[in-house]
Amino acid sequence: MKSQEAYKIFEESILDYHKTDHVDTPMKNPYVKDDIKHLFYHKNWVDAVQWHLEDIIRDPEINAEEALKIKRRIDYSNQVRTDMVEYVDSYFLDVYKNVVINSGAKINTESPAWAYDRLSILALKIYHMQEEATRADASTEHKSACQVKLNVLLEQQKDLTTAIDELLEDIEKGDKYMKVYKQMKMYNDDDLNPVLRARK
DSSP states (O other): OOHHHHHHHHHHHHHHHTTTTOTTOOOOOOSOTTSHHHHHHHHHHHHHHHHHHHHHHTOTTOOHHHHHHHHHHHHHHHHHHHHHHHHHHHHHHHHTTTOOOOTTOEEOSSOHHHHHHHHHHHHHHHHHHHHHHTOTTSOHHHHHHHHHHHHHHHHHHHHHHHHHHHHHHHHHHTSEEOOOOOOOOSTTOTTTSHHHHHTO
């Protein structure tokens, strides 16, 4: 899948989320489960919900009990996000499993799925910066400053989508190869987090 196609799915998810703009809105994924589009849509929805949870928890007057609930929810969301990135990499590993790796092929600093993860977050940044650059009740100075930032984000989008497509082309040609490491997050593991282990 070309990066621009994935980006359009991210945009679709963001627009669908903002129809209610509420973190408890149930996701209605329009794609069938066996399609990579389903995974990209779901991945971005998780990112969109977490984006807004991060906004909510920064309220200086938030109730401490509510803040803790949201922090736990963000922690869980981060684990889901990591798992979904690994699912996306599994998809690409399967797509390119029969590629003959050329002599001298190099490994990339990040896997395709982690690059798509960055693109998903970037789509959210662009959406919200566009909002700020056109907000009716904002000052001219605020909108102007946000437009400058938006221009940078749009340039970043162009560079990142180009880089992703080039990476996938290099993998397809055997000039680069995929090697995926599981994240192995220790703080969620009852045996590896000493605080959780002590409570067992």
